[in-house]
Amino acid sequence: MPHKNLQRLSIIDIARDAGVSPATVSRAFNRPDLLKADTLQRIKAVADEHGFRPNRVGSSLRSGSTRTLGLVLPTLRNPVFAECFEGAEQYAHAHGYSVMVASTSYAPATEAAAVQSLIDHQVEGLILTVGNPARSSTLRTLTAQGLPYVLAYNESATHPFVSVDNGAAASDMVSLLAARGHRRIAIISGPLTASDRARRRLAGARSQARKLGLDDVAHLPMASHTEADSEQLRALLDAPQAPTALFCSNDLLAASVISRLRGLGLSVPADISVCGFDGMTFAALMVPPLTTIEQPSHDIGARACASLLACLQGETPPSLRLAHRLISGGTVAAATSAAS
Structure with missing residues (x-):
């Protein structure tokens, strides 16, 4: 040529x-x-x-289509959401789309501003994780504007989503703890107002504890979703009938809890058991490896993108709950007679 x-x-x-x-x-x-x-x-x-x-700009002007999707996540510091982005971006790229990403720091006002910015950039649809789908003004705005969207990680009876069954996953973890002899369990989470996932995990854990005849599951909310406070942990463990196992709402928080417990002179799992939720890669590299619930974050992003592209073609894809997996690591041991 x-x-x-x-x-x-x-x-x-x-x-x-x-x-x-x-x-x-x-x-x-x-x-x-x-x-x-x-x-x-x-x-x-x-x-x-x-x-x-x-020439993407010229093509967009001629066709009226930007072939760009928006992705709104709470943070990219958490590897779970980074994996979700990777899954969505790879699927979009394979089907001729680009992805613009924004993070919200779990703040509703930031969430609304991020979504509006993506709308201003003419995205054709959105994949997003919100704090509470039932009360989200952002979702009401998207519905009113007729912009297609799919939730990732959230579960909802009225909005399309791709997630795991958070309640069932938490139930499985409580069953594991009960099988190891733990009757007093506490859930550690960030602010529940910013995460319906944590709320569902707490509800699932409490429901299963009641079915198994365990003590009521305590709840200790931290100011941060990924950082534990030593004084709050000390107060929890100094209380009468202190828990023998701590179930953290995500793996980053579990890692922080273990670090703070060691600072308090406690050994995991010899003195107290700790488990998490997410199944991050680093959890298997901890010493000992973290007991956790694995959710397929890459697949959640990819399947959410597939659902969104189906919406853009005029289809109404069903909401999906993907399978979770219980990973039994070394941070959960049998409840000792002294602890019990």
């Missing part, structure tokens, strides 16, 4: 040299899933050889 000025290279040039139509070249960059693998590979090879990249 004769050399061309890259600034003048067009879809028509790529189509001619790849032996396909301009429409097929357009689909290769906008809807690659519609093409056969060999056709897609041939077009990409010609484009790569000559450094061709499609």
Whole structure:
């Protein structure tokens, strides 16, 4: 092929040299899933050889479609949400979409501002995690504007979502603790107003404890979702009938709790058992490895993206609860007679 000025290279040039139509070249960059693998590979090879990249701005102006999705998460400091972003972004990219991400720091006002910013950037739909779907003004705004959205991690009877069954997962953990002889269990979480996931886990744990005839599950809320306070832990463990096991609402909080307990002179699990929720990669690298509930965060992001793209095609995909997995690590031991 004769050399061309890259600034003048067009879809028509790529189509001619790849032996396909301009429409097929357009689909290769906008809807690659519609093409056969060999056709897609041939077009990409010609484009790569000559450094061709499609003009996304021009394409958006012509088609009225930005092929951009919004993703709103509480934070990217928590690897759970980073994995969710990765799953959503990879799925979107494979289907010709880009993803713009924003974080909210668990603050409703920041959440509303982040969503509005993404709307201003003309995203075609949103994947988001909110504090409380039942009371979310953000979801009411999206519904009023008719912008498609799918929740990730939240569970709701009235909004489309992809999540695990948080209550059932917490029930499984309580059953494990009960099987190890623990009758007094406390849930450690961040502020419940900012996380319906923590609320559901607390409710599931309490319900299962009642079914198993255990003591009422105590609840110790921390000011942060991922950072424990030593004095609050000391007060909990100095109280009469102190818990023998601490069930933390996420793995980062569990790691912080274990660190603070060691600062108080306690050994995990010899003196007290600790478990978490999320199944992060680092949890298996802790010494001892953390007992936790694994949720498939990468798949949650990917499946939420798939549901959102289905919505953009006019479909109404069902909400999904993906399977969780109980990981029995070394931070839970049998309740000792002294502790009990």
